[in-house]
Amino acid sequence: MIAGPAALKLTLCIALTYWLLCVSAAAATRHVVLLFDERPELPGMAMLEAEFVRTLTSDSADRIEIYREAMDLSRFGSDTYRTHLRDFLRAKYADKKIDAAVAIISPALDFLLKHGDEIFPGAQIVFCGIDRRELGDRLLPSHIAGVFVKRQFSPSLEIALKIHPLTEHVVVVAGTSEFDRRLLDQAREELRSYEHRLHFSYLTSLPLTKLLDQLSRLPPQSVILFTTLFQDGAGETFVPHDVVERVSSIANAPVYGFLDQYLGRGIVGGSLYSVSAHGAEAAKLVSQVLAGTKPSGSLVVDVQTDLVQFDWRQLQRWGISKVSLPANAEIRFRAPNLWNQYRWYILIGLSALLAEAAIIAGLVVERYRRRAAERLSHLRTLEAIHLNRSATASALSGSVAHELGQPLTAIMNYAAAADVLLSRNPPDVPVLTKIMKEIQKSGGLSIQIISHLRNLLRRTDELEFNEFDFNEVVDAALDILRPEALRRGVPIVVLNHGPMAIRGNQVHLEQVILNLVLNAMDAVSSCPPDQRRVELCTSIRNEADLELSVLDTGPGIAEERLQNVFDTFYTTKKEGTGLGLSISRTIIQNHRGEIWAENGNESGAVFKFTLPLARPLAVGLEQK
Amino acid sequence: MPGDVLIYIIDDDEAVRNSLSLLLDAYGFMVRTFASAQEFLAAASSLRVSIVISDIRMPEMDGLELQQRLIELRLSFPLVLMTGDGDVPLAVQAMKAGALDFVEKPFAADAILKVATAASERLAERADEESLTATVSSRLAGLTPREREVLEGLLAGLPNKSIAYDLAISPRTVEIHRARVMDKMGAHSLPELVQLSLAAGMRPRQSR
Numbered sequence: 001m002i003a004g005p006a007a008l009k010l011t012l013c014i015a016l017t018y019w020l021l022c023v024s025a026a027a028a029t030r031h032v033v034l035l036f037d038e039r040p041e042l043p044g045m046a047m048l049e050a051e052f053v054r055t056l057t058s059d060s061a062d063r064i065e066i067y068r069e070a071m072d073l074s075r076f077g078s079d080t081y082r083t084h085l086r087d088f089l090r091a092k093y094a095d096k097k098i099d100a101a102v103a104i105i106s107p108a109l110d111f112l113l114k115h116g117d118e119i120f121p122g123a124q125i126v127f128c129g130i131d132r133r134e135l136g137d138r139l140l141p142s143h144i145a146g147v148f149v150k151r152q153f154s155p156s157l158e159i160a161l162k163i164h165p166l167t168e169h170v171v172v173v174a175g176t177s178e179f180d181r182r183l184l185d186q187a188r189e190e191l192r193s194y195e196h197r198l199h200f201s202y203l204t205s206l207p208l209t210k211l212l213d214q215l216s217r218l219p220p221q222s223v224i225l226f227t228t229l230f231q232d233g234a235g236e237t238f239v240p241h242d243v244v245e246r247v248s249s250i251a252n253a254p255v256y257g258f259l260d261q262y263l264g265r266g267i268v269g270g271s272l273y274s275v276s277a278h279g280a281e282a283a284k285l286v287s288q289v290l291a292g293t294k295p296s297g298s299l300v301v302d303v304q305t306d307l308v309q310f311d312w313r314q315l316q317r318w319g320i321s322k323v324s325l326p327a328n329a330e331i332r333f334r335a336p337n338l339w340n341q342y343r344w345y346i347l348i349g350l351s352a353l354l355a356e357a358a359i360i361a362g363l364v365v366e367r368y369r370r371r372a373a374e375r376l377s378h379l380r381t382l383e384a385i386h387l388n389r390s391a392t393a394s395a396l397s398g399s400v401a402h403e404l405g406q407p408l409t410a411i412m413n414y415a416a417a418a419d420v421l422l423s424r425n426p427p428d429v430p431v432l433t434k435i436m437k438e439i440q441k442s443g444g445l446s447i448q449i450i451s452h453l454r455n456l457l458r459r460t461d462e463l464e465f466n467e468f469d470f471n472e473v474v475d476a477a478l479d480i481l482r483p484e485a486l487r488r489g490v491p492i493v494v495l496n497h498g499p500m501a502i503r504g505n506q507v508h509l510e511q512v513i514l515n516l517v518l519n520a521m522d523a524v525s526s527c528p529p530d531q532r533r534v535e536l537c538t539s540i541r542n543e544a545d546l547e548l549s550v551l552d553t554g555p556g557i558a559e560e561r562l563q564n565v566f567d568t569f570y571t572t573k574k575e576g577t578g579l580g581l582s583i584s585r586t587i588i589q590n591h592r593g594e595i596w597a598e599n600g601n602e603s604g605a606v607f608k609f610t611l612p613l614a615r616p617l618a619v620g621l622e623q624k
Numbered sequence: 625m626p627g628d629v630l631i632y633i634i635d636d637d638e639a640v641r642n643s644l645s646l647l648l649d650a651y652g653f654m655v656r657t658f659a660s661a662q663e664f665l666a667a668a669s670s671l672r673v674s675i676v677i678s679d680i681r682m683p684e685m686d687g688l689e690l691q692q693r694l695i696e697l698r699l700s701f702p703l704v705l706m707t708g709d710g711d712v713p714l715a716v717q718a719m720k721a722g723a724l725d726f727v728e729k730p731f732a733a734d735a736i737l738k739v740a741t742a743a744s745e746r747l748a749e750r751a752d753e754e755s756l757t758a759t760v761s762s763r764l765a766g767l768t769p770r771e772r773e774v775l776e777g778l779l780a781g782l783p784n785k786s787i788a789y790d791l792a793i794s795p796r797t798v799e800i801h802r803a804r805v806m807d808k809m810g811a812h813s814l815p816e817l818v819q820l821s822l823a824a825g826m827r828p829r830q831s832r
Binding site (some may be wrong): 082398399401402404405407409410412413414415416417419420421431435438441442445460486487489591 | 637639640642643644646647649650681683686707708709710729730731732733734736737783
């Protein structure tokens with residue numbers, strides 16, 4: 001529990017501190033009042049104020065309290081109003097200590113100069129938004145601070161003339177309000193020096209509709225300079241930048257202007273004055289004044305805030321290329337071209353397209369490669385068939401050589417015999433004649449044997465199919481096989497069906513039969529001579545297919561290997577190539593048939609294949 | 625020599641058979657052809673023994689089998705084999721088993737003629753040999769047991785005295801037997817006697 005006297009002291013201390021804080025806080029707050037003449041909601045004013053407030057509050061360490069007064073003196077000019085306004089303001093700000101009063105635009109300054117002491121005693125007066133020329137010869141009191149507007153009209157005209165060198169007519173658009181007139185006068189003065197080489201028309205006192213009409217029918221080689229239009233010839237009031245828009249949209253000549261606010265509303269561009277920059281400059285000045293630091297030199301400054309800017313859309317509209325623009329030009333309002341606007345859509349679309357194209361390209365390449373691979377595989381198959389055939393031919397070469405030996409022996413013998421017989425006197429002509437005939441017969445046989453061999457070794461580069469009787473193929477194969485069978489001592493028993501027409505490649509089918517029968521003969525080679533036998537049998541199945549089976553009396557094939565025997569390079573023979581059965585399978589499959597192996601009823605294996613008949617046999621035809 | 629030399633031709637190939645037959649005939653041989661080994665064997669026992677020229681590769685019974693059968697049947701036809709491709713090993717086998725010769729098909733005419741001629745010479749030699757053997761065998765059969773014993777001793781190279789001692793007869797008796805043996809055997813000298821006896825199949829008696 002704090003004692004009485006101590007408690008009191010503490011409370012007093014706290015109260016004192018609090019009061020000091022309040023006072024110091026109060027002492028640190030600056031009060032600034034903005035006095036607008038023109039409507040503060042005008043875009044120009046709004047921009048100026050916004051920038052002013054922003055700059056002021058960010059620049060200053062103190063707390064700034066800002067007040068606004070929209071005096072609207074331009075529109076309400078009566079003395080009665082002014083008087084009442086003065087009183088109103090004086091009453092309003094009686095209790096407020098204003099540190100700075102900022103007048104925006106001349107009428108406001110005039111008002112302040114007249115009544116400022118009364119309304120805002122002790123306040124520093126600052127102006128902005130006023131052109132030096134507006135003051136004319138009037139001298140400002142020295143305690144006034146302010147920033148002059150530096151409006152210039154000729155730079156924009158210069159720029160326009162550089163861009164349109166063939167210009168003959170310059171149309172200057174202005175309004176009828178006081179502000180409008182003031183600006184127009186200023187413009188006229190600046191433009192005077194151009195009047196000797198260009199034709200100037202000043203459209204100032206027309207009602208807006210008439211004005212617009214005129215502007216839409218200007219002669220060629222014209223250029224429009226828009227100053228400002230708050231009030232038209234008929235007395236109607238407007239917001240200038242709305243007017244600019246309307247002017248620009250119907251004019252048949254390019255419009256150049258002076259204010260950065262108008263850029264984007266229809267002017268092509270020009271040397272443009274920035275209102276917001278001006279606001280910032282004014283705020284800076286106010287800060288300095290409040291802080292007590294006087295600017296070097298006078299309190300009144302000119303700050304150049306012109307920027308050369310252009311509207312990209314208007315440039316497009318009037319066909320003005322960037323090359324004709326001044327070097328320091330800034331181009332704004334570039335239409336977000338398709339790229340910028342839809343960049344992501346475009347990218348996604350493009351990548352989808354690219355992906356598609358890539359897939360298609362990939363597929364095309366794939367297809368090409370596959371075709372090439374198919375062709376290659378086709379070639380390889382033919383090569384393998386030929387290889388198999390060569391192997392068969394060399395397997396049979398022994399019997400072929402022997403076979404050839406027979407007729408050759410006979411020919412030699414006959415010829416030698418004839419030789420002897422011819423030396424007899426008289427020669428035995430009938431015998432000699434017979435000998436000659438026999439020689440020719442044997443010679444013919446040799447030719448046959450050789451052509452068999454040639455057929456065996458002939459390369460077919462195509463898988464030609466034609467129609468023939470299957471028995472021809474069987475017979476041809478047997479012709480080749482018989483000598484070999486003889487040599488090995490293996491009898492071949494043949495059971496033949498009647499004619500069977502099929503479509504296929506004779507050479508290849510003969511190859512299959514050779515393979516099967518040679519295999520069968522190999523199988524029985526280990527059997528005792530009297531048990532060797534190979535049976536070849538042709539028959540019809542299901543009236544639509546023919547079946548050929550080759551049976552041997554050998555050891556047979558293990559059950560689990562019945563499938564494997566057809567695999568490439570599968571062989572149980574020491575010198576086997578392992579190709580015979582796999583080639584046979586390929587050939588049969590190419591002919592849309594089937595080939596398989598079974599074990600026979602007795603010992604030994606049976607190899608069978610079926611082929612579709614070219615023409616199904618009629619029902620009723622039986623096996624022979 | 626050609627003239628009455630008979631050649632049997634066995635080959636399943638008609639052209640070879642006929643042409644060879646014609647050729648050999650033109651050269652003066654007598655020829656008889658058979659289309660298979662079986663056909664020949666069926667007639668073999670009634671045939672005059674002479675040269676057989678046979679193909680090795682034939683269906684049902686091949687040349688080697690024929691050779692085996694002839695050996696079994698003790699039919700000593702001199703055999704010439706005709707070989708085709710790859711048959712040389714078989715031919716060698718046949719030669720070891722006693723074939724006379726072989727010729728590879730296809731052959732030029734003089735090749736077969738050479739073989740045929742050599743075969744016929746060989747045949748003649750054999751015939752001579754055989755007849756000689758037959759003669760000597762019959763002469764041997766005409767010896768008395770004692771004379772035979774003496775002959776055996778002579779073949780062994782024993783002097784008369786030893787023979788006499790072995791046989792327990794006098795040397796003089798041995799001499800008498802010896803003379804009779806020489807006479808009966810038709811030998812004019814001891815070496816000739818030995819030759820004849822060996823040809824007849826006698827073997828020197830081992831010394832006791």
